[in-house]
Amino acid sequence: MCLLLGATGVGKTLLVKRLQKLNSRDGKSDLGDPPPTQPTVGTDLTDIMAQRKMTIRELGGCMGPIWSSYYGDCRSVLFMIDASDPTQLSLSCSQLLGVLSAEQLADASVLILFNKIDMPCYMTLEEMKALIRLPDIIACATQCITTAEISARDGTGLAAVLQWLQDTHKANS
Numbered sequence: 001m002c003l004l005l006g007a008t009g010v011g012k013t014l015l016v017k018r019l020q021k022l023n024s025r026d027g028k029s030d031l032g033d034p035p036p037t038q039p040t041v042g043t044d045l046t047d048i049m050a051q052r053k054m055t056i057r058e059l060g061g062c063m064g065p066i067w068s069s070y071y072g073d074c075r076s077v078l079f080m081i082d083a084s085d086p087t088q089l090s091l092s093c094s095q096l097l098g099v100l101s102a103e104q105l106a107d108a109s110v111l112i113l114f115n116k117i118d119m120p121c122y123m124t125l126e127e128m129k130a131l132i133r134l135p136d137i138i139a140c141a142t143q144c145i146t147t148a149e150i151s152a153r154d155g156t157g158l159a160a161v162l163q164w165l166q167d168t169h170k171a172n173s
Ligand SMILES: Nc1nc2c(ncn2[C@@H]2O[C@H](COP(=O)(O)OP(=O)(O)OP(=O)(O)O)[C@@H](O)[C@H]2O)c(=O)[nH]1
Pocket: 006, 007, 008, 009, 010, 011, 012, 013, 014, 015, 034, 037, 038, 039, 040, 041, 059, 060, 061, 062, 115, 116, 117, 118, 119, 150, 151, 152, 153, 154
């Protein structure tokens, strides 16, 4: 089981829909227009069939206070941050630290996704590293952490996310 976490509106639901589309498009390169999404109140389970079945559990941002009750059967975490919204960054950073310090997730593989890089004036990975001291966070964490800049809207970086999911799933099974 892979958990998909991140504050409200960072783009988790759109990411899952795009990954499903990317995985099933039979060689077609165009992902098409982004589908509409609704805020996730509760949790959504999505199966992605790539070589073998992978299940992604999105926990809505509004569920933040009880995310930890879902950590039990989790081997990997996608943690999403909205790179276009500086006002949400401190919340995202404290949520990320909470996730990384959770005992049940100590051995999980973690992919931190900086989403919405199609937006003008998004914060680059370099800026993000300085703003939230990402190298220190990674150095102090027990988990194997990878980072990626993506746009769930236009599809940038999503093939690498799918590859990470497949590799992590293979390593954990
Ligand atoms: N420009 C842009 N908009 C995006 C991107 N990803 C998501 N959005 C938009 O952001 C809004 C929120 O997206 P959701 O996927 O519903 O966000 P969420 O993280 O699932 O939110 P909760 O379920 O409330 O926790 C929607 O209008 C999406 O179309 C992106 O990469 N670029």
